[in-house]
Amino acid sequence: MRAAPTILHLDMDAFFAAAEQASKPSLRGKPVVVGGLGPRGVVATASYEARRFGVHSAMPMAQARRLAPNAAYLVPRFAFYRAISGQVMELLGRLSPLVEPLSLDEAFVDLEAGGVADDSASARVAGERLRRDILVTTGLTGSVGLAGSKMLAKIASEEAKPDGLVLIEPGTERELLGPRSVRIIPGVGPATDEHLRRAGITTVAEVVEAGEDELVRLLGRAHGGSLYRMALGHDDRPVVAERDAKSVSVEDTFDVDLHDRLRIRLEVERLAERCVGRLRGAGHSGRTIVLKVRRYDFSTLTRSETLRGPTDDPVVVKEAAARLLDLVDTTGGVRLLGVGVSGLADYTQEDLFAQAEAEAAAGAVTGTGTAVGTGTGTGAAGTQADGPGEAATSDPVPAAPATATETAERRWSPGHDVRHAVYGPGWVQGSGVGRVTVRFEEPGSPPGRVRTFPVDDPDLEPSDPLPLVPGGATGAAA
DNA sequence: TCTGGGGTCCTAGGACCC
């Protein structure tokens, strides 16, 4: 806990939805819901207008549609959000070398390490200037929390939403937190809340009264201990700039449950390949392969296997995943499959073999003079240098063979940018029965009008997102 | 039309070792 509020937490307001509204003028001031549009989709972000209808993150899309039937429903465009996020993180980097991103739209900044602030007044000035810079360069609003610890800075930014700044003066945290629900403390979710409620604890003050021993008894060593410290306002966790990834995973929920064992095996192999693609793209290898299966009744299980050494070989991961699948009963159907790799390293088992052989060979050279192929042969089998990384090697395989029209329609996802040879830039409002509807407008323009085309219209083509701010560099390499 | 996808951290039991 610092004596000055020099830890800053930035949280962009309704980030995905706000980015879509900024890029599509006709959606400004309107309810916008971003999320999966399939039969099993959930809400990723709802604009504040949509929240007024009761729509919120993680809500099933079907429920959102019942609550807000007139909202715009869009699929997320991560490449676009990443580009904006990059601009925001760049601004944070100007404040301090110590920036800890938590997600695309959230980060901690250590203002003291950046030398920009050592007292409340200058911290507030830095925070307000940051909010202004973010608005100018991205056209979006973010909320800022300032406090003497990470936990309090995060609570402050939550209080500041939307489009605000809250500074918690060190020394005032106990009276501020005391009467609030325990849910205000990060790490207290529905389960912990219920657990505490049954023990008669609902407010932060009651957590303090209960005492550390009681909390440890209720919640366990780590959780109970940290909750007690947080309730007192004690939090000395530093802002850490770089954190190494610990696992890489890929999963798919299917529109309809899978029953066919062969199909299930095929999907597991495809997931294993995608997972390895990401693993290699990040320059990693891993020792533990994890298979995740969610069954028709939503019961979820994992099976894992740890190899003797780390690998980034798609065949090795695929075979391990297949072995793990053999351990799982899938009768009744499967709604989700996932493949992950943990125990990450930046070398592989094959590297070690190659190294060991090279050493043995080096020894053999002086020893017997009968050295066999040193390294080159095994090296080729090992690191197959620079894989294709995250290349989109596979399109989703539809459950049933697609018609040509369906294939053409898939090119036009709702919300994605397009360009028409005559009408210029616009975005897909919807598609179906062989037609695609486009609204012609762009970030700086007034709300545009809608036209409909055949899905195979040669004048219409997909395009990259346009910058949200004139001269800005938001155009994502999507 | 009930419940995504990508992560992190913790717990608990058994194996194994000293």
Added chain:
DNA sequence: TCTGGGGTCCTAGGACCC
């Protein structure tokens, strides 16, 4: 010579976060 006491690794599951 009635059952010690850690430590670490592995596996499975669960809570939580965005």
